Each structure stands twice: as C-alpha cells, then as structure tokens.
Amino acid sequence: MNQENTQIVAAFYKFVSLPDFAEKQEPLLSFCLAQGIKGTILLAAEGINGTIAGSSQGIDAVFAYLSSDRRLADLEYKESYAQAPPFERMKVRLKSEIVTLGLPEVDPNQQVGIYVTPAEWNKLISDPEVTVIDTRNEYEVRIGTFQGAENPHTQSFREFPEYVQHHLDPNQHKKVALFCTGGIRCEKASSFLLAQGFSEVYHLKGGILKYLEEIPATESLWKGECFVFDERVAVSHSLEIGSHELCFCCGHPISDKDKASPHYEEGISCPYCFEQLTEEKRVRQQEKWRQYQLLQGQE
Known part of the structure; x- marks a missing residue:
C-alpha cells in the first residue's frame, strides 16, 4: 500500500x-x-x-x-x-434517526440491551435457550453470518419490526441475542425489542468487525465473510480483505461462484440482477460499462 x-x-x-x-x-x-x-x-x-x-x-x-x-x-x-x-x-x-428503523420513538438513550463483548459472545450464542438474530440485510447475511443465527430476510432495517411482529414472541423467546456489522443496528434493535416486552436482550458490542478483529479463526463461530461499506467490499478474520467484489450493475456482493454462473456477465449482470435485465437495460448497462472502462484506461 x-x-x-x-x-x-x-x-x-x-x-x-x-x-x-x-x-x-x-x-x-x-x-x-x-x-x-x-x-x-x-x-x-x-x-x-x-x-x-x-x-x-x-x-x-x-x-x-x-x-x-x-x-x-x-x-x-x-x-x-x-x-x-x-x-x-x-x-x-x-436526520430523524441516525440509523433508520422507521420508528423515531424507539430511543436507545432510554433503554438498550445488554452489551456482550466478543470474548463473551461464543458462550452466549452457544446456549440453546438463546435465539440469535442477524439484524443485517439479506445481501449481507448471504455472504456470511454466525453459526446458528436466524436470517430475517430483510431488504432494509426498516423491515425489522415487521419481522419481529411475525416471528418472535416475548413469551416464547426468553433470551434474544442480536448482532450487526459495527453495532449500531443491533443496539437500536435491542431497544425496540425491550419496548415490545422482550425481557432479556443482548447485543454484540462493536459488532461483527470487532469480533473478527479480536477472536482467532480457530475459536470463531463466524462462517463466511462480512460485508463492509467501503472499497474492501468484505472482510474475514483479522479483518483481512475478503474475496467478494461488487456487481457493477446492481452493487450486490458477488463471489467466484457467482461469477461462474451463466447469469454473470462482467459489467452487465450477476445472478442477483439478471432477472430484472430487460434488453433496454442491457443496452444502457453496456454503455455504462464501456464508459467506465474508458475512464479506467482499459480500452
């Protein structure tokens, strides 16, 4: 560098x-x-x-x-x-919120779950009585998550309350552990769950990134890579740069396996956006890709 x-x-x-x-x-x-x-x-x-x-x-x-x-x-x-x-x-x-849940009345300054350090996290999520939930979005969860964690299949954090309404019950789910990339979403989600009557709510302090930084791969319960919102795209243990790239068309993280798909065409489409690729959109995308290559000095 x-x-x-x-x-x-x-x-x-x-x-x-x-x-x-x-x-x-x-x-x-x-x-x-x-x-x-x-x-x-x-x-x-x-x-x-x-x-x-x-x-x-x-x-x-x-x-x-x-x-x-x-x-x-x-x-x-x-x-x-x-x-x-x-x-x-x-x-x-x-903004009305620093991370958008869509419910400004949910206030982590009033109540928040129990912070769990990376060193304590493995023991917590290995407890069969604990429901472990990934509060991130579908495209993030797809490339990596904690062993045994539930995927809410949300497209945005705004959808998390609806997931809770339909899939969680404070009378049934007595202990809930939440996590996200850096800690902000799971911290706010913990405040929301407490407001909904959940009594024992935990969240990973510093998020996945702190866990990957501190916990050796030999002791880790993390599987895959963690999506990050910068040029690295994804990271693995010890915050080493991962193997994923971003689709030039839709911005979805893609793996080598995704690039081997017949639906992948560099600069044009990937398995996650191929079905939305009309002929008109293909023509526009081809021109965008050509212009990008010109700017990069590749043509």
Whole structure:
C-alpha cells in the first residue's frame, strides 16, 4: 500500500441525547472541510453516526473537535485504510434517526440491551435457550453470518419490526441475542425489542468487525465473510480483505461462484440482477460499462 496516498477511514456512532443537533451542522461541516476531510456524518436528536476519510492529522483533529462536546467525549471509532479517497465530498446531514428503523420513538438513550463483548459472545450464542438474530440485510447475511443465527430476510432495517411482529414472541423467546456489522443496528434493535416486552436482550458490542478483529479463526463461530461499506467490499478474520467484489450493475456482493454462473456477465449482470435485465437495460448497462472502462484506461 502506498503510504503517501493512504487515507484513514474512520467509522463511528454514539446514541446520546443531542437536542441541539441542528445547531452543530454548519460548524461541524466547516471544520471538516478545513481539515480536508470527506465523508458523511448524520446528526439527530438521538445521536451521531458517520464515516469519514482523510489524513491521520485531519481525522485526529475532527475527533478532538467532536470530543470538546462533553456528550461526545468518549466517542470511539474504528479505523480502516483506503489507497484512494473513498468519498467525493463532505456532508453533514440532519436526520430523524441516525440509523433508520422507521420508528423515531424507539430511543436507545432510554433503554438498550445488554452489551456482550466478543470474548463473551461464543458462550452466549452457544446456549440453546438463546435465539440469535442477524439484524443485517439479506445481501449481507448471504455472504456470511454466525453459526446458528436466524436470517430475517430483510431488504432494509426498516423491515425489522415487521419481522419481529411475525416471528418472535416475548413469551416464547426468553433470551434474544442480536448482532450487526459495527453495532449500531443491533443496539437500536435491542431497544425496540425491550419496548415490545422482550425481557432479556443482548447485543454484540462493536459488532461483527470487532469480533473478527479480536477472536482467532480457530475459536470463531463466524462462517463466511462480512460485508463492509467501503472499497474492501468484505472482510474475514483479522479483518483481512475478503474475496467478494461488487456487481457493477446492481452493487450486490458477488463471489467466484457467482461469477461462474451463466447469469454473470462482467459489467452487465450477476445472478442477483439478471432477472430484472430487460434488453433496454442491457443496452444502457453496456454503455455504462464501456464508459467506465474508458475512464479506467482499459480500452
């Protein structure tokens, strides 16, 4: 990796009461721009959520700025690295929720499940009385999940409450353990379940990424790879870059097996979008792929 051009990518969130969140938008945006930082930060009354990229000095400056607000003094972030800038511009957006469940009244600042560290996670999910649920979306679950975990088959986090309504019962499911990529979705989902009357709810602190970082592959109950929302596409144990790529047409993560499918055509389609590929769309996609190759200097 070319260290001179390496960008630090910092992902972070915190559920914390920020009634003045709108007032923070412009000063935070101006500060990030002054540091040469790009990415997206979401602000809401329930907290902050963001992924930003830039130089080591710029990232440090932004977190020093954020921590000057005592409510964000203990804000933690996960670092990864990119060889090229992963974002085109800097955005600070005001939202009703920092992760969209579609129920703003669900407030992790009021109640949240029991945090479980990666070191404690294996024992918890090996308990036959515990119902383990992956709170991520279908395309994420498909490439990897924890052994024995239930897949809600959701296309977005907004669908999670409907899944709970039809598949879970607080009188039957006495212990529920939730997990997601970095911790934010399962933390909010735990608050939702508690509000629905579930009494014993756990969630993986730091998410799958923290688990893969800390737990050796020889002791791991994770199967497959973990989708990430950056240029790495997916990671495996020790956060090594995985084997998946993104379909140029639909953006779905695809494996070598997917690329061996007769429905895969580089730049045009994959097994997950082939059925929606009309002839008109194929022509448009061929032109997009041609333009992309020209920009990459491949033609």
